[in-house]
């Protein structure tokens with residue numbers, strides 16, 4: 001059913017000086033699903049993310065979000081429509097506390113332009129909302145700690161909290177598990193599942209057990225093209241998928 005599809009890309013193509021990084025990719029993401037984009041290094045996953053959020057302009061192809069054509073929209077306009085890419089760790093202010101980082105994100109004007117003043121009441125409600133989000137991602141005990149002092153895995157949770165602060169309808173996560181220790185992976189996976197209960201998540205992820213565990217649907221890219229698509233049970237048995245991973249030493 002077309003109205004069950006929140007994000008739809010058709011014929012997505014990106015060339016860099018004649019090198020085709022993404023070639024004629026069709027992608028349909030179902031509302032309230034967790035959809036993974038996987039593939040060997042250089043497959044075009046990050047380029048796809050950049051195209052979907054318009055950090056890169058596609059050479060050709062169309063992108064529709066909630067039925068609206070967003071192909072030509074700016075990243076800011078796309079974010080306002082509810083499609084938000086998780087902030088990179090560098091976007092966290094290291095010397096602000098966890099709570100203030102989330103408050104800053106809550107004040108990021110997604111829908112309105114600048115507000116020159118804020119009443120005490122608005123600030124109080126921001127505080128309450130910030131603490132709610134901090135609890136939701138398991139950072140309650142760290143609320144007053146400067147972000148720089150957080151353990152690495154907790155920084156990823158903060159990154160998710162600052163993204164959630166924007167209240168996106170759909171989140172794009174680029175390798176949320178990269179560099180995480182085992183305990184952190186379990187916690188962040190649980191967090192992503194929780195977050196996805198009333199949102200849509202599209203993630204690039206290399207950790208196959210996480211992909212298997214979380215994803216409703218998987219799209220496999222190789223050399224810029226879609227190689228396979230389906231739930232983990234199907235995709236993991238696909239001979240070309242196995243070959244693509246074995247062939248580059250990734251898995």
Ligand SMILES: Nc1ncnc2c1ncn2[C@@H]1O[C@H](COP(=O)(O)OP(=O)(O)O)[C@@H](O)[C@H]1O
Pocket residue numbers: 016019021039040041042043044045046047048
């Ligand atoms: N700005 C760019 N200019 C030229 N080539 C690029 C650029 N960005 C990515 N590429 C190339 O496009 C291909 C896909 O890259 P990328 O999307 O980062 O892959 P993945 O995220 O799947 O590892 C790679 O061969 C990469 O070198």
Ligand SMILES: [Mg+2]
Pocket residue numbers: 045046047
């Ligand atoms: Mg990448």
